[in-house]
Amino acid sequence: MTVSRRPRDSYALFLLPGVLAFLAVIVVPFLMNTGVGFTDWQGVGTPKWSGLANYRELLDDSEFWASFRHSLFMVVAMAAVPTALGLVLAAALFDYIGKHFGSRVAAVLRACFYLPQVLPVAVAGIVWSWILAPEDGSLNELLKAVGLGGRQQDWLGDPDIALYSVMGVLVWVQLGFPLVVFMAGLGRVDPQLYEAAELDGAGWWRRFRHITLAQLLPEISVVLTWCTIAALKVFGAVYVLTKGGPGGATDVPSYFSFATFFETTQVGYGAAISTVLTVLILLLSLAGLKLQTRAEDDGEGARA
Amino acid sequence: MRTALRRYPVLIALCLAALFMVVPFVIVAVNAVKSPAEYSRHGPLSLPEGLYLDGLKDFWQRVDYGQKLANSVLISGSVAVLAAILSVLNAYAIGIGRIRGRTWVLAFFLLANMLPQEALVYPLYYLSKQAGLYDTRLSVIIVFTVIQAAFGTYLLSSVLGRFPREIIEAARIDGANTWQVLWRIVVPVSRPTIGVLLVFFFIWTWNEFLLPLVMLVSNDNQTVSVALGVLQGQRLMDATMTDAAALLGVLPALVFFLVFQRTLTRGIAVGAVK
Numbered sequence: 001m002t003v004s005r006r007p008r009d010s011y012a013l014f015l016l017p018g019v020l021a022f023l024a025v026i027v028v029p030f031l032m033n034t035g036v037g038f039t040d041w042q043g044v045g046t047p048k049w050s051g052l053a054n055y056r057e058l059l060d061d062s063e064f065w066a067s068f069r070h071s072l073f074m075v076v077a078m079a080a081v082p083t084a085l086g087l088v089l090a091a092a093l094f095d096y097i098g099k100h101f102g103s104r105v106a107a108v109l110r111a112c113f114y115l116p117q118v119l120p121v122a123v124a125g126i127v128w129s130w131i132l133a134p135e136d137g138s139l140n141e142l143l144k145a146v147g148l149g150g151r152q153q154d155w156l157g158d159p160d161i162a163l164y165s166v167m168g169v170l171v172w173v174q175l176g177f178p179l180v181v182f183m184a185g186l187g188r189v190d191p192q193l194y195e196a197a198e199l200d201g202a203g204w205w206r207r208f209r210h211i212t213l214a215q216l217l218p219e220i221s222v223v224l225t226w227c228t229i230a231a232l233k234v235f236g237a238v239y240v241l242t243k244g245g246p247g248g249a250t251d252v253p254s255y256f257s258f259a260t261f262f263e264t265t266q267v268g269y270g271a272a273i274s275t276v277l278t279v280l281i282l283l284l285s286l287a288g289l290k291l292q293t294r295a296e297d298d299g300e301g302a303r304a
Numbered sequence: 305m306r307t308a309l310r311r312y313p314v315l316i317a318l319c320l321a322a323l324f325m326v327v328p329f330v331i332v333a334v335n336a337v338k339s340p341a342e343y344s345r346h347g348p349l350s351l352p353e354g355l356y357l358d359g360l361k362d363f364w365q366r367v368d369y370g371q372k373l374a375n376s377v378l379i380s381g382s383v384a385v386l387a388a389i390l391s392v393l394n395a396y397a398i399g400i401g402r403i404r405g406r407t408w409v410l411a412f413f414l415l416a417n418m419l420p421q422e423a424l425v426y427p428l429y430y431l432s433k434q435a436g437l438y439d440t441r442l443s444v445i446i447v448f449t450v451i452q453a454a455f456g457t458y459l460l461s462s463v464l465g466r467f468p469r470e471i472i473e474a475a476r477i478d479g480a481n482t483w484q485v486l487w488r489i490v491v492p493v494s495r496p497t498i499g500v501l502l503v504f505f506f507i508w509t510w511n512e513f514l515l516p517l518v519m520l521v522s523n524d525n526q527t528v529s530v531a532l533g534v535l536q537g538q539r540l541m542d543a544t545m546t547d548a549a550a551l552l553g554v555l556p557a558l559v560f561f562l563v564f565q566r567t568l569t570r571g572i573a574v575g576a577v578k
Contacts, residue, residue: 015397022416025446025447026419097314111561118568119511120511120528123554126533130547239533258514262518274422
């Protein structure tokens, strides 16, 4: 009697439901969207082939360029600032608070920073539109109470300020994610590295630069990639806080494509916008993956 | 001694920063128990004079909040379970079955996970109308089951790739077929990872906005996020109503946070570095 050695492709059957579901929900819609990007279509009737006309129009569309320019601001607010702040906070919580005041204190503080991350982004938007309201809003009232009444602003309604207000809200929302990842990463760093550096007389800053940063490289690359992609996709916060306004001052690609699809119903044009966004995100994902594998290899080399 | 004195400024600075993160929740909660008259008289910074709950009650009834909560629970719960099952099946074939071309299959799932929903939203809207599923909770459940399973497959595949092969070989020699190996051995052993996935799928789906906003137009089907987001978008709410909306939106998230805190923080670290 031989033990029946099944061909290993009998496992492929387990993949069948997944592959079918992915075809129906992701692959087919994605191909449709890409195809529609080459047509002139209002959502009813048959799409009319128009080749690259939509893309040519995009090049001259100042709204389109503005929305991607705002995306850069979102990357600063959701990737650059939270990563930098998260690194410093994680190092301080782990190194100082955890060691001198106990891990419980560090865990409670970490929980406070992480809390906004579990909030639905639409709800975070409501909380902040209420706080930033021009009349009766808590921020303006606070400014008045401390004698800075002259600094009161229409935080979300002034085209010069709205983008920065949205950025501030997004930093608040995003900060917890890098912090938690970095703190977990610090947990696997060999404490002897720090002790040795301390014995050698390295101050906090040098230990932070040469040990914390160097050891957290894999985490930093993951967080930066992940947060940059999230920043390019940001939709809910803009929808709830400003609807892209005032006067397009906070428009972002995802909101722009949403409005083009469902408000002006230029489906072909909207599809072209979302295709550009997709290409950008996929390129970033590939670059991020590369960076991540390299950082992991380096990290392993250093530890070996 | 000297270092002990130097430590406190760091602690105080971090506590202040943490306070800044939490303060928005506190002001929202404090103001939700003020009457509109009190709010307009003293503004948002005063302490409440008494406990006024009619504002919250009014808002609850006006938006039929119980129904919205039920919809969110139904959608997020179904997605969590179905997406976990789909992830397990996919990951079993990839991580343990080591099917041919698995690297490509895995890359495919990973890219599907990165794809922006903006590139799917119109065709999904159009197709769901054709299929008669538009404005049904089922349509949202189907779509998010697949989207969440993309991440779940990716994570579980790498976990199952390190599964001890001897256990599986031994079960095979005892005559277990592939199904039995999956349900009797692989699933029970991977329970911790599957648990993390369930929690994350639930919360992610709860927090989703764009696709549910497009797919669920009628009041009876909307989720908490969509209902509150649309209300806010219409700019029809006064300050006290907005505050009630904020508090009712925050509360479920706070409950999840307290219940799942450990899973969340541990899971994020696992997911990010896999």
